[in-house]
Amino acid sequence: MGKLDDICDRYLSKKDEQRKVIEAVERCLKKGYDYEKLRERVQEVVVDSHKAIKVISAVCDHYPQLRKRTRGGDRDDERDRKRDRVEDKKDRERDRDRDRERSRRDNKGNGNGNSRREREKEIENQQIPDEKKTINLTEDQLRAKELLYKAQQEIEEKRRKMAVAAGTLQPQAVLDPSITGANVAAGQKTQSLGREEATMFMSISMDKKIRIEQLKAKLARQPVAAKLNTLVTNTGPAGVMAPLPDSFQQVEKKVQQQITKESKEPEKLIEYLDPRISAKTADRRRRGFNFHEKGEFEKLANKQRAMAKLERLQNEVSSAAQSTGISSAVKLAMVTPSGTARMETGVPDIEWWDMLVLDKVNYDEIPAEDDAERFSQTISELVEHPISMRAPTEPLSTQYLKVYLTTKEKKKIRRQNRKEVLKEKTEKIRLGLEKAPEPKVKISNLMRVLGNEAIQDPTKMEAHVRKQMAERLKKHETLNAERKLTEDQKRAKKAKKLSEDTSTAVNVAVYRAKSLFHPSKKFKVETNAKQLQMSGAIMIHKAQNVIVVEGGPKQQKFYKNLMLNRIKWSDEIIGQKKDADKDAPGERNLCELIWEGQVKRRNFRDFTIHTATLEKQAREFFEKHGVAQYWDLCYSTTVLLEGQDILPTA
Template identity: 50%
Template sequence: LGGSVPPAVVPVAAAVADSRNRIAELTAQIQAKLGSRPGFLQQPVATPTAAAAAAAATRPTPLILNAEGRTVDSTGREIQLAHHTPTLKANIRAQKREQFKIHQEKVIEDVSELNFFDQRVGAKPVQRGRRAFRFHEKGKYEQLAQRLRTRAKLERLQQEIAQAAKKTGISSATKIALMVPAARQAKEGKDEIPDVEWWDTFIIKGESYDSVIDAVVTGGEPLENLLEGVTNLVEHPIQMKAPTLPPRGPAPLPVFLTQKERKKLRRQNRREAWKEKQEKIRLGLEPPPEPKVRMSNLMRVLGSQQVQDPTKVEAHVREQMAKRQKAHEEANASRKLTTEQRRDKKLRKLKEDTTRGVHVSVYRVLSLTNPAKKFKVEMNAKQLFLTGCVVLYRNVNLVVVEGGPRQQSKYRRLMLSRIKWSEDTIQGEGEKTEKNQCQLVWEGTVKSRSFGELKFKVCPTESLAREHFRKHGVEHYWDLAYSSTLLELADA
């Protein structure tokens, strides 16, 4: 058993030895082929044993910890491992920039030592500067703002000095210039008390307050002589109106309420007034009203008093009824308009505002020979405060009226409905007769009035009639009416 090899192991060992020899032969052949070619480095091919050794060398060193958890080597000695400290990319870039600057300064120094170097020529940087944020220092804009405020304050101060000089009558430049050194001293030393304040330099005759006091106390000079521009008069400020914003746009139109809504609103208002009156009576601010006694509710209201003295109670009730009737009539009389007020109210309703436009109507009447109808045309125009004219020419009698929309509505009803033009007959050609009629030729709106009070104008010829309208700048009224008349005659 001790020195003999088992029979099963002998073939395995022989196979291993054979494979090693085979690998060695192949390695020698490859080295021989590579050595015959130029440019190839002849490097020894690692055997499996050498490859395994190299792989074992590249493996990480095993970490050995002692009982206390500290790192030790194979001999048991404590060692200190080098720890990798992480850093930011920005810090790495900053270190590279510092190194680059140091290197660039060295290059520039080397260049300046050359004989052909010109200092007047600026050397361009090797690398373009980084466009970084440039923050302003703290307090920069505060200083600028303070400087602007000081300048504005000085300008305002100079204006006040000029106004004070005008009020006190000091127009000399030397008097006004006294403020400059005082302001300069105040600026240099704010804590120092000046001999005289700058606002007192205009009224004090002296270099300081002490000189004025000495002159009054010791010299006995009156104070009025040492002050300029000081009197016993009091200046009252001018009363100014409070600043109010102008109205923006036109005023909103009032809401139109229906009859049902108006009744409801009146009922609510009366209800609120009744509640307020009841509250005052409950608090004792007003006496309670007397009971409204009538002959019909006499027994129900008074009761036993009526039985005791019916004659006296009846007289008292009738007196109350007369009193209420009188109060009612007096209230109606106080609300009743006087004759002048009624006239003014009627005029306000008739007169209309024509600043935004004047409504014009042109009527053509075949005949205006009837004096009654002629009077109605003229008098109604005056009562409605209409302006215009009436031109009489054969069968083209033109009536032009100017006014507001309501005035025109009333006058249109007069001319086309109320006056019965067909009652009159007109003698035509030969023995032919026709009925009189009135037509509305044109109505519209113009900018301003062209005529004054309504007047009649008799024109024997067509040229005179047109000339009358041309003087007022409205000859197209006549042209329209006359041309329509000619067309009607041609059709007939």
């Protein structure tokens, strides 16, 4: 870049401009930019336009690739390219003529008079028509032609050896088979394969080789020896092939082992698959007809008729047993737990609690008192103090009793509060923060408060006083309306008052009523339970009606008073919807408390009514909620008291 430095020193005086111009020109040379790019880059760097033009022209003179291209210049370039092509063509012709001269000289020096190149051309010209003919040849024709060509080669080889032995052919000519073949077998046409024929023959041979390899691999995978041994028997007639030797069987076993190893290798990937998941095909199976056998529905109908007949007979037997008094004992036996029936009678040889201490089977093997090792393994000096646990009904947080004020204390507190408010208001009026209230004028103190004004115009003053009274009343009613609770607030307040915390324990009560046929009593039982936010159920059955309620202690207290005192059950005769007189004949209704206690959690979500026609249905309902014992308890007492008049009638 020495020339570029000289150009910059000649036209530019600032070092910074020189450096930037050199960088711009070098970049244009590396990127292969044209004249326009060079001019833009240099004019950006050089401030003086005249100096920039001089620098650009000097650079273009030194570097022709950056010169500005014109139409005339393009024509000159095209003319130069044509001239170069013509000269190249002439050079190639000269080389070709030179090669021809050299080949002629070689032919003159050779005694045969034909060059090797000309002989090769003749052979190719002879083979070209043959190749065109063999395009559509079959495999047998190709094989026959190949055999004929090999035979001709062998014949020529023998002739060549005979000519050498006779002295008609020099030994050096043996190395060139094309020359010797042409001299010895002159006038004979060779039957060698052409290019396309040779390609076809090689492809057929390779296909056969591949098929043979595949067949060998297939035979190696099959247990050939086993199949042959099964086909060949020693007991057969003469001429039957004997079984294969053991050595061959051993080889066959080795092949089978190798095949099994190869087949087990891909199973490594299958071990991560779940065999229970079966891949279903996308094909939809065709559904066929499912025909029923003859008489199938007739058998089903006969079975249903037999069941209906059996149920009818059972009802007749139960009605007969009820009339004779046998049903009570049967029902009581059904309710009695089955464990008592299997209870062993008699005194056991040793009680289970003594068995743990004595470690004996009976009391006869008790060791003596003076024995040092009497209870050494079962009793020790250590005393176990169990950890005290929190009771399930004990609340998590400490509960404090509420403090209730007396009436006298409430009045005193109210009086003090009002006094403080009045004192604060007086101070504000004294300081001028509030206006002084108008005098409270009433009709009774009109003359005393207004005085002369009332005497001058009593009608006007009376109207003024009445207006003040109306305003005070309106203000009072407005404040009361603002403090009044809305319907939602009233409902929430009532629900909060009735709700109780049942997270630690739930109080349960089980009632039994003879009949809930009376609509008024049934409505009271259901509605009060829902209003008290209690959960439970009413099971209506012809033998008894069971009411189960769950809630807090206050709720149970209110509901117990309702069921046992407020509702007059004895005023109703069972089967009538109206209350009857005291002297009216008939069985009186009754409601009694069967059991009450505490459980850990609720078993019912809300309060519902259910009806059951059979005892089994009623018990299944309670068993579904995990409280089948409620029904068993009520039903057992009902069976025991059946036939007795609990309430004596006058």
